[in-house]
Structures are given as C-alpha cells and as structure tokens.
Amino acid sequence: xxxxxxxxxxxxxxxxxxxxxxxxxxxATRGLRAPPRAAGATRTARPRTPAPRARRGIRGQxxxxxxxxxxxxxxxxxxxxxxxxxLSALVAAAYETLAMSLLREIEHHAGAADxxxxxxxxxxxxxxxSAGLLEPGLFNTWLVxxxxxxxxxxxxxxxxxxxxxxxxxxxxxLGELGGTVVxxxxxxxxxxxxxxxxxxxxxxEASMNPRTFKPAEAVAMCEDWVNALCAxxxxxxxxxxxxxxxxxxxx
Numbered sequence: 001x002x003x004x005x006x007x008x009x010x011x012x013x014x015x016x017x018x019x020x021x022x023x024x025x026x027x028a029t030r031g032l033r034a035p036p037r038a039a040g041a042t043r044t045a046r047p048r049t050p051a052p053r054a055r056r057g058i059r060g061q062x063x064x065x066x067x068x069x070x071x072x073x074x075x076x077x078x079x080x081x082x083x084x085x086x087l088s089a090l091v092a093a094a095y096e097t098l099a100m101s102l103l104r105e106i107e108h109h110a111g112a113a114d115x116x117x118x119x120x121x122x123x124x125x126x127x128x129x130s131a132g133l134l135e136p137g138l139f140n141t142w143l144v145x146x147x148x149x150x151x152x153x154x155x156x157x158x159x160x161x162x163x164x165x166x167x168x169x170x171x172x173x174l175g176e177l178g179g180t181v182v183x184x185x186x187x188x189x190x191x192x193x194x195x196x197x198x199x200x201x202x203x204x205e206a207s208m209n210p211r212t213f214k215p216a217e218a219v220a221m222c223e224d225w226v227n228a229l230c231a232x233x234x235x236x237x238x239x240x241x242x243x244x245x246x247x248x249x250x251x
Contacts, residue, residue, distance in 0.1 A: 134215065
C-alpha cells in the first residue's frame with residue numbers, strides 16, 4: 001500500500017523531504033478568505049500569503065515528493081493525488097499504519113496463550129525495547145509525525161486514536177493483572193496513562209542515546225513499576241479509599 005511506502009520512505013532518511021512537503025501543503029491549501037468578523041470587532045492584520053513565486057515553489061516541492069513516493073510505490077507520480085486529497089492526509093495515513101502495525105507486532109509477541117498476566121506484561125516490555133524498535137531511522141520517523149501534531153488536524157486525530165489504542169492494550173493487560181490475588185484493585189485508566197508514559201519516556205531516551213541504559217534495564221524498570229503497583233505503592237491509583245489506607249498501613 002502507498003501508506004506503507006510512505007512509512008518506509010520516511011524511515012530511509014527522507015523524513016525532511018516529507019516534512020517540508022507537508023508544511024508546504026499546509027500553506028498551499030490554507031484558505032485565503034478570513035472568517036467573518038463579529039459586529040464591533042476590531043480589524044486585525046491579515047495573514048500574509050505566499051508570493052506567486054513562493055507558491056510555485058511550494059507546488060514544486062510537494063509535486064517532487066509525490067513523485068518520489070509514487071515511484072517507490074510502483075506507480076505514477078499522480079498516484080498520491082489520486083488516492084489522497086493532500087499530502088497531509090497521506091502522512092496521517094502513514095502515521096496510523098505504522099503506529100498500529102507496531103502495536104499489533106508488540107501485542108502478538110506478548111499474547112502467548114499459556115502466559116500469565118505478569119508474563120504477558122513482561123513480554124510486552126521486552127518487545128517494546130527490541131532492536132527493531134530502537135533503530136534510529138524509526139525514531140526519526142516518529143519525530144516527523146510528532147512535529148506535525150500541533151499543526152495538522154488529521155495527524156493530531158491519528159495521534160489521539162493510536163494513543164487510545166496503545167493505552168487500551170496496556171489497560172487490558174493491567175486489568176487481567178488486577179483480577180489476580182497478587183494485586184489490589186486499582187483504577188485502570190490512570191494506571192494505563194502512567195505506564196504508557198514510563199514506556200514512552202524510556203523508549204525516547206533509549207532511541208536518542210542507546211548508551212544511557214540497556215534494553216534489559218528498561219524492561220527491569222517497567223517490571224519494578226508493576227511490582228510497586230501490585231504492592232499498592234501508588235495510593236492514588238487504587239480503586240477505593242479503603243484500599244489506599246490499607247496500602248499505607250502496610251508501608
């Protein structure tokens with residue numbers, strides 16, 4: 001699929017081209033008409049629009065990138081514009097495809113039928129810090145996608161959906177863990193948010209500087225977090241006030 005080609009295109013070091021083209025597409029497709037002013041509102045400065053030469057450059061850059069991606073997909077330069085309304089829509093689709101494929105791969109690794117809830121979490125952690133997920137090219141690709149979240153509604157929507165899916169996977173495993181006798185009842189949503197933040201932070205640091213800690217150390221830190229959760233060490237995550245009080249007494 002074209003979106004898979006875009007993900008590969010980004011990972012092979014062309015992320016700057018796609019980011020520049022996406023930024024150009026934002027400018028080229030921005031409406032030139034200002035929204036109607038309310039009665040009595042003061043006039044504000046009109047945003048500047050690109051000069052004709054700049055607009056030609058924008059179209060040229062976007063077209064150049066469309067052609068390169070289309071060529072790698074085995075199609076014509078018009079392949080991108082035929083299937084997607086804009087380059088931004090293509091980048092958003094690539095973001096979602098890559099994010100969900102990686103999540104499915106991690107879940108597949110963690111989902112052994114004979115594994116206990118704790119073992120599934122440990123396998124999820126190990127897969128999250130596997131060599132394939134710590135490749136510099138993959139991290140550079142994520143940086144491109146993240147840089148567009150604040151400016152591209154389609155990319156932001158993909159981020160929201162994929163984050164919910166990622167957190168749901170963690171909450172599902174934590175929910176299985178919470179049903180065992182070794183763990184107190186805790187609130188799944190904040191627990192999922194906290195664990196996702198820990199995983200993301202460790203992954204970012206490991207991707208930026210692999211000398212900071214080894215993947216096994218990252219897995220051990222996540223395991224320590226789960227151990228602390230099972231021991232009731234996070235009172236604000238416990239499901240009931242009574243549970244939090246019992247945890248404090250045990251401490």
